[in-house]
Amino acid sequence: MTTDFDLTDPGLYGYWVDENVRFSDTDQAGHVNNTAIAKYVESGRLHFDFDVLKSAGTGVDEPFGLILASLTVNYLQESYFPGKLRIGTRLIKLGNSSMTTAHGLFRETGCFATSTCVMVNKVGGASTRLGPHMRARLERLLP
Amino acid sequence: MTTDFDLTDPGLYGYWVDENVRFSDTDQAGHVNNTAIAKYVESGRLHFDFDVLKSAGTGVDEPFGLILASLTVNYLQESYFPGKLRIGTRLIKLGNSSMTTAHGLFRETGCFATSTCVMVNKVGGASTRLGPHMRARLERLLP
Amino acid sequence: MTTDFDLTDPGLYGYWVDENVRFSDTDQAGHVNNTAIAKYVESGRLHFDFDVLKSAGTGVDEPFGLILASLTVNYLQESYFPGKLRIGTRLIKLGNSSMTTAHGLFRETGCFATSTCVMVNKVGGASTRLGPHMRARLERLLP
Amino acid sequence: MTTDFDLTDPGLYGYWVDENVRFSDTDQAGHVNNTAIAKYVESGRLHFDFDVLKSAGTGVDEPFGLILASLTVNYLQESYFPGKLRIGTRLIKLGNSSMTTAHGLFRETGCFATSTCVMVNKVGGASTRLGPHMRARLERLLP
Numbered sequence: 001m002t003t004d005f006d007l008t009d010p011g012l013y014g015y016w017v018d019e020n021v022r023f024s025d026t027d028q029a030g031h032v033n034n035t036a037i038a039k040y041v042e043s044g045r046l047h048f049d050f051d052v053l054k055s056a057g058t059g060v061d062e063p064f065g066l067i068l069a070s071l072t073v074n075y076l077q078e079s080y081f082p083g084k085l086r087i088g089t090r091l092i093k094l095g096n097s098s099m100t101t102a103h104g105l106f107r108e109t110g111c112f113a114t115s116t117c118v119m120v121n122k123v124g125g126a127s128t129r130l131g132p133h134m135r136a137r138l139e140r141l142l143p
Numbered sequence: 144m145t146t147d148f149d150l151t152d153p154g155l156y157g158y159w160v161d162e163n164v165r166f167s168d169t170d171q172a173g174h175v176n177n178t179a180i181a182k183y184v185e186s187g188r189l190h191f192d193f194d195v196l197k198s199a200g201t202g203v204d205e206p207f208g209l210i211l212a213s214l215t216v217n218y219l220q221e222s223y224f225p226g227k228l229r230i231g232t233r234l235i236k237l238g239n240s241s242m243t244t245a246h247g248l249f250r251e252t253g254c255f256a257t258s259t260c261v262m263v264n265k266v267g268g269a270s271t272r273l274g275p276h277m278r279a280r281l282e283r284l285l286p
Numbered sequence: 287m288t289t290d291f292d293l294t295d296p297g298l299y300g301y302w303v304d305e306n307v308r309f310s311d312t313d314q315a316g317h318v319n320n321t322a323i324a325k326y327v328e329s330g331r332l333h334f335d336f337d338v339l340k341s342a343g344t345g346v347d348e349p350f351g352l353i354l355a356s357l358t359v360n361y362l363q364e365s366y367f368p369g370k371l372r373i374g375t376r377l378i379k380l381g382n383s384s385m386t387t388a389h390g391l392f393r394e395t396g397c398f399a400t401s402t403c404v405m406v407n408k409v410g411g412a413s414t415r416l417g418p419h420m421r422a423r424l425e426r427l428l429p
Numbered sequence: 430m431t432t433d434f435d436l437t438d439p440g441l442y443g444y445w446v447d448e449n450v451r452f453s454d455t456d457q458a459g460h461v462n463n464t465a466i467a468k469y470v471e472s473g474r475l476h477f478d479f480d481v482l483k484s485a486g487t488g489v490d491e492p493f494g495l496i497l498a499s500l501t502v503n504y505l506q507e508s509y510f511p512g513k514l515r516i517g518t519r520l521i522k523l524g525n526s527s528m529t530t531a532h533g534l535f536r537e538t539g540c541f542a543t544s545t546c547v548m549v550n551k552v553g554g555a556s557t558r559l560g561p562h563m564r565a566r567l568e569r570l571l572p
Contacts, residue, residue: 020448023475024468025176028169028224034354035324039453046452048510052388055424063501068320076180087150162306167325177497178467182310187465189309190368211463215501225333286309310464314455314510321453427468 005092005143007078007114009101012143013088014055015046021083032079041073041115042086048101055088056138063123064130069098070118077112085112091141092116099138117118148286150245150257151219155229155286164226183204184216184246184258187230188241191244196234198267199281205274206266213261220255228255230258234284235259240270242281289380291429293388293400294362298429299374303333307369327359327389327401334387339377340410342424347405348364349409350383355384356404365397377427378402383404385424434521434572436531436543437505441572442517448475450512461508470502470544471531473516477530478493482520485567491560492552498527499547506541520570521545526556528567 025036028128033134035124049066082117086106093100103115128140148155168179194207200207222228229249236243246258264271273281288348291298311322312427343350365371372392379386407414416424432464454465470548474486478495486493508514515535532544550557 013388018449019451020472022428022468022472023170024471026171026178027166028171028173030171033167033328035328038321038324039451042319042453043449043451061563068361068411069507070323070355070358070360071320074356075354082479144477156549163304163309163324163329165305165327165329176471176499178464178471181500182308185310185462186306186308193368211504213501214463214467215499217499225336225468235538309456310462312457313452314457314459316457319453 003092003102003116005102007104008111010088010104010106010111012102013090015048015052015089017044017089018106019043019085019087019089021079021081021085023081026081034075035072036111037078037079038071038073038107039084040087040105041071041117043122044089044103045101052141053134053138056141057134059064060095060131060133062134064121064134065123066119067122068117069120071115073113075113076110081108083107087111090143091138092106092143094130094135094138094142097121097129098141146235146245146259148245150247151254152264153231153247153249153254155245156233156247158191158195160187160230160232160234162228162230163184164222164224166224169224173246175224177216180222180248181214181216181220182254183230183248184214184260185233187246188244188260189230191214195284196281199284200277203274203276203280205277206271207264207277208266209262210265212263215255218256220269221286222251222255232275233268233286234281235277235286237273237281237285238274240245240264287381287429289388289402290417292390294397296374296392298388298389298396299306299376299390301334301338301375302374303330303375304418305329305371305373307365307367307371308409309367311393312367317369318359320359323365323391323399324357324359326371326391327357327403328372330389331387331403334375338427342427345421346417346419346423347390349419350407350420353408354403354405359399361399363375363395365393365398367426369393376429377424380416380421380428381423383407383415383420432521432531432545436533436540438537439535439539439540440515440534441531442519442533444481444518446473446518448472448514448516450508450510450514455510461510463502463504466504466508466542467502468501468564469514469516469534470500470546470567473518473532474530474546479520481570482567485570486563487549489560489562489566491563492554492557493550493563497546498549500544502542502544504542506538508536508541512536520567521570521572523533523559523564523567523571526550526558540552
């Protein structure tokens with residue numbers, strides 16, 4: 001997904017999760033495997049889902065259940081074991097029945113990857129329009 | 144677990160599963176990571192559980208539900224991407240409420256790892272003695 | 287990446303790799319985890335790199351070394367353990383110093399995910415224009 | 430491996446590493462997959478290797494290079510996402526050309542898994558006796 005925001009700017013993100021590079025995240029190319037970076041993105045996204053999106057829905061009686069429809073990861077720098085990283089997450093777009101999160105992955109050397117995730121509001125197996133109250137609450141999370 | 148059987152002997156095994164080495168199975172030491180080999184063992188064990196152990200229990204009205212209590216893997220040779228492998232599985236021991244499977248992992252260069260898995264018959268959260276009919280059927284699977 | 291091709295059409299793909307769903311590919315949502323699907327894509331892409339792209343370069347004396355710059359995965363259906371899948375790969379775009387592969391992931395129920403991967407020709411750490419002979423050979427692989 | 434030490438006692442361990450449960454560590458049984466627990470063990474072991482064992486060898490001119498020969502994991506409690514854990518590591522045994530580390534994995538609910546790892550001193554592809562100076566230094570790390 002193309003976006004107007006600079007996903008490498010830590011100032012974009014209001015929610016942060018810490019992760020460790022594990023040895024099993026690396027591959028024989030000598031760096032962190034691209035699919036391990038997708039795991040870091042998922043850590044950031046799901047903690048954001050539980051802590052921010054679901055609590056945004058507290059007391060709202062509208063059907064709400066997110067599933068991942070599309071993942072994009074841009075690889076900017078190689079990462080190595082051992083290491084620590086921070087994953088920033090921000091809601092950047094609301095559709096009728098979907099939303100997009102942006103993610104920036106940072107180490108001491110700066111932003112080494114960015115990501116966008118499109119999630120669909122799926123209830124009973126079908127894409128479902130976001131209700132007006134949920135939408136109003138989610139809009140407040142946008143940049 | 145120590146065992147009297149030669150787990151590197153393909154003749155021990157009566158049940159086989161094929162797997163592929165994935166690039167994401169490797170690590171920066173340049174070979175297949177030890178935890179990926181544990182994944183191959185799990186593939187062998189769970190297909191054996193579904194295909195052999197559970198079907199052994201068909202029609203037996205005794206409480207039966209296995210959980211993994213202990214895993215041992217012995218690493219004999221390094222493995223590499225790309226590659227194919229075969230996982231042999233055999234039930235080698237029956238306890239009162241547990242059982243042990245043995246696993247041999249083979250490539251064209253021979254046996255590169257062996258494993259034993261102790262599984263407990265756990266029903267409603269508690270270790271449970273294997274019933275007499277289930278035991279009789281499982282005994283037929285032993286070497 | 288948006289593309290003009292229908293990535294769910296198996297007819298697009300000329301190169302195929304088989305994979306197995308492992309139990310460790312699943313997550314507590316009860317289906318195959320999105321990052322395991324990224325691993326299947328990587329299996330398809332790297333076998334294609336080794337078997338098709340690098341052999342396309344045999345005898346060509348031009349600097350050539352691909353690294354992954356961007357990955358997009360679109361999730362169309364849930365997948366489950368146990369299961370088998372096929373990954374189709376096709377080169378769909380050539381840039382000055384990069385190229386894009388498309389991937390379709392298929393099970394007996396049809397296409398359950400698609401992907402595009404942008405790879406950069408990186409030599410000595412710097413993006414490098416594809417040489418004319420390599421480009422000519424790669425153009426023959428396009429749809 | 431059987432050991433005389435109580436691997437569930439946090440007092441045994443003098444070296445600690447923190448880890449996070451990732452969503453991709455879980456499986457469709459609804460808990461952390463057994464192979465993810467092997468990854469936690471590896472995190473503990475390799476940080477210990479780098480920080481303790483290799484620094485123990487600083488200035489010692491004797492051949493030293495460890496490879497994993499055998500892994501045992503005992504699963505005591507189920508773990509879940511989200512969660513944090515601590516991995517304690519201790520050298521518990523020295524052989525002629527090998528050594529054994531013990532590992533305890535702890536959450537707020539106590540010890541959920543223990544592990545032992547046998548590592549061989551392998552130099553130039555061959556098992557090699559530990560030199561006298563290295564051995565003297567490693568002996569000081571034993572309980």
